[in-house]
Amino acid sequence: MRHPDRQFEPTPDSVRASAAHAVEHAIVVESLSKTYGDLIAVNNVSFKVRKGEVFAFLGPNGAGKTTTVEIIETVRSPTSGRVSVFGMDVTTHKSDIVPRIGVLPQGFNSFDRLTVRETIQYYARLFGRRTSDVEGLIDLVNLKDKRDSLFVTLSGGMKQRLGIAIALVNDPELVFLDEPTTGLDPHARRAVWDVMLGLKRKGKVVFLTTHYMEEAELVADTVAIISKGEIVAIGSPGDLVEHNANYMYLTLKSADSSAIDAVTRLDFKPDADSRGDVKIKVSTTEDVEAILAAIKVTGRTLPGIDVRKPNLEEAFLSLTTDTGPDAHRLRRSAS
Numbered sequence: 210m211r212h213p214d215r216q217f218e219p220t221p222d223s224v225r226a227s228a229a230h231a232v233e234h235a236i237v238v239e240s241l242s243k244t245y246g247d248l249i250a251v252n253n254v255s256f257k258v259r260k261g262e263v264f265a266f267l268g269p270n271g272a273g274k275t276t277t278v279e280i281i282e283t284v285r286s287p288t289s290g291r292v293s294v295f296g297m298d299v300t301t302h303k304s305d306i307v308p309r310i311g312v313l314p315q316g317f318n319s320f321d322r323l324t325v326r327e328t329i330q331y332y333a334r335l336f337g338r339r340t341s342d343v344e345g346l347i348d349l350v351n352l353k354d355k356r357d358s359l360f361v362t363l364s365g366g367m368k369q370r371l372g373i374a375i376a377l378v379n380d381p382e383l384v385f386l387d388e389p390t391t392g393l394d395p396h397a398r399r400a401v402w403d404v405m406l407g408l409k410r411k412g413k414v415v416f417l418t419t420h421y422m423e424e425a426e427l428v429a430d431t432v433a434i435i436s437k438g439e440i441v442a443i444g445s446p447g448d449l450v451e452h453n454a455n456y457m458y459l460t461l462k463s464a465d466s467s468a469i470d471a472v473t474r475l476d477f478k479p480d481a482d483s484r485g486d487v488k489i490k491v492s493t494t495e496d497v498e499a500i501l502a503a504i505k506v507t508g509r510t511l512p513g514i515d516v517r518k519p520n521l522e523e524a525f526l527s528l529t530t531d532t533g534p535d536a537h538r539l540r541r542s543a544s
Contacts, residue, residue, distance in 0.1 A: 235260045235414040241290035243276050250276045252438040263415040265429035273438040311381035315388040317372035321361035333378040346374040350404050366397025383414040422522035436529040446521050453527050454519035459497050461487040462513035471503040
């Protein structure tokens with residue numbers, strides 16, 4: 210008969226299963242919680258990150274993103290639960306994990322009077338990696354033409370790409386990128402996306418936190434959304450949109466009052482903008498057909514129409530509705 214307080218050794222089968230699990234996943238988060246006094250910052254969070262994927266971690270400000278990521282990076286300790294990176298527990302194997310990860314913090318900055326090449330060389334020496342492929346890193350982040358330019362002269366996008374190169378000086382298997390395109394123009398953002406996809410092609414795991422839904426939708430294989438300290442959805446960008454934003458937008462170009470009246474009589478809610486275009490939220494293609502047929506009956510013709518499916522941003526808003534800056538401040542019950 211088993212004693213209720215006795216600790217049992219893992220069986221050979223469980224050890225083999227755990228090893229196989231570690232081979233498939235770079236990160237495994239199981240029932241993770243982090244509290245600060247009565248404040249629950251992260252509440253029973255579980256997810257897995259496969260090797261070779263771009264994993265996007267999204268959430269409103271104050272949702273628990275930073276706390277979760279810092280625990281995975283071994284910066285903070287969990288209150289409860291377990292986090293493993295490459296099969297190693299983050300609380301007991303920090304010295305083994307840190308050399309295998311790279312981190313680009315939000316708002317990366319460096320020394321104004323060092324060139325691109327000198328900056329990478331400096332951080333390589335700082336991390337004890339004198340044999341780092343500096344020229345290879347410069348090529349990877351598309352800064353070959355700027356290798357001898359001072360940091361102070363670089364654009365925001367170039368500085369971020371240099372930051373990614375620095376995060377790679379130890380040739381990590383797992384790279385954390387925290388808001389890597391914040392404040393960048395569209396061209397600079399796309400250049401950073403190209404670098405991220407290049408890392409994936411090289412077999413790196415990319416763990417991305419971002420507020421740009423378009424970014425996550427374009428580069429991520431898997432998206433996890435955290436709200437109020439809990440994971441509210443996880444899956445591919447397409448799956449999240451399909452299951453959490455099941456509608457379309459029909460836009461009527463330059464619609465006049467008779468067209469708007471026809472839409473209203475069908476119990477839809479037209480929303481007119483300053484240009485005279487009218488946007489209508491519909492559920493099916495049959496709804497679209499019914500609206501266009503009703504407008505045709507009025508004898509009016511429209512200059513154009515547009516039908517658009519929702520995107521990840523709309524799915525995100527649906528999942529995190531009523532999440533304000535302090536909404537993650539869940540309180541433990543008195544019991």
